[in-house]
Amino acid sequence: MSDLPLSPGTCLGNYHVVRAVGKGEFGMLYESRKGRESFTLRGKKVDEQWAVDNEISMMNGLPQHTHVSTFVDSVAHGNAIYFVLEDCNIGTLNDFLIKEKPPEQFLHSLMFDMAKGVLHLHRNKIVHRDLNPNNVLLSAGRHRPICKISNLSLAQYGNCYNQLDTVPNVLDITTHADLYLFLTTRCSDKYWPPEIKDHGDSFRFASDIFSLGLIFLSMVSLIVKYDKYLSKDMIYPPTVKKSSGVTPLFLCSLQDVKEMVASIVASAAVQDLVCGMLHPTHGKRPQAGQLVAAMKTFVAPDRSIPIGFIVLLSLAVLLIVVIVTWKLTFDY
Structure with missing residues (x-):
């Protein structure tokens, strides 16, 4: 890794460092932004080129998955290569x-x-x-x-x-x-x-x-x-x-x-x-x-309400309000 950590505001190509979010096995992790989008930067030493080449090759041929970090880009900065990953800013x-x-x-x-x-x-x-x-x-x-x-x-x-x-x-x-x-x-x-x-x-x-x-x-x-x-x-x-x-x-x-x-x-x-x-x-x-x-037999499912259900419920409530309002107006 670079001898000095990246300061907030540092530009790596089109990516702007927001803050450090931790340290991984091979280097520091940073939250960054490009326009309105957030990404995670993870650095590797240039002298570990075998590790850089290996990871890029693997990630480029791997279909995306919810539980595998998505590779977006790579940017050279100082004596390090920074991998641009999907937003994982919890660290x-x-x-x-x-x-x-x-x-x-x-x-x-x-x-x-x-x-x-x-x-x-x-x-x-x-x-x-x-x-x-x-x-x-x-x-x-x-x-x-x-x-x-x-x-x-x-x-x-x-x-x-x-x-x-x-x-x-x-x-x-x-x-x-x-x-x-x-x-x-x-x-x-x-x-x-x-x-x-x-x-x-x-x-x-x-x-x-x-x-x-x-x-x-x-x-x-x-x-x-x-x-x-x-x-x-x-x-x-x-x-x-x-x-x-x-x-x-x-x-x-x-x-x-x-x-x-x-x-x-x-x-x-x-x-x-x-x-x-x-x-x-x-x-x-x-x-x-x-x-x-x-x-699957012992992990409790995440209790999330499907968006489609929320939309249908909202429409039903709106319909009830319209009907009640119309009926009160008509009776009056």
Whole structure:
């Protein structure tokens, strides 16, 4: 990122910075405007060109979805490239959770949003590979914030058999030793799946499911620590304490996972689902479609009144007023 944050009023092409709204995994987030429209700017260092190219390629070929941030444009400024995204000015899921500390029942709806976003990626043969609360953005909804999966810098194409295959990969981890070092040294104890342990293993769609399970669990446990790399407070997944020391869940047995989940999550239905997502064996984790179907059974629907119903009700009230007025006038 640029050494100095962008000040309100700074112009990046046709986009005018309004304010900073947070910090993501790769850079700062800003609310911006172009005319009357609002957008979110997210920066990346120019020396991370592989990440810029990868994300632009992925987003350009991805159909739009309510729960995946929409790529609009990119603008160069200083030593950074800024992605112009749809308006997500609430910021990151990480920052929102730390600030608001919502109850578990509310979190179920956010979980459902993310599951639907991941399903959209998987249906389009995209393995995200970097799911964490800093790579989920929030936009204002009618009744609550809406989660949107973001940052496809590390994403790869996969196939329907839950393996990466010969579909052209924009990003090939084998040609980026610095990327493998980044994954294994900084992220392995946070939101990465067991597959990261083996340098020869590959990422799968099931890898995203494991990471999503850790996000769900972290949302409820809300363990906050200061991250020196990002210079901000971060939500960390819970760990298991053993005689040998503290062990991250991706290194734990299924029994350890079940005991940890049961101690944190109140809902029995969510416990079962999260334990399945965190299964050490990738082939035994639910697929994204199964995850979404299961969550429909316990996520409370948003109580919104359809616009069509409101219009019909308004017309009915207006008609009653006209009839009553006419009748009173006639009787008089």
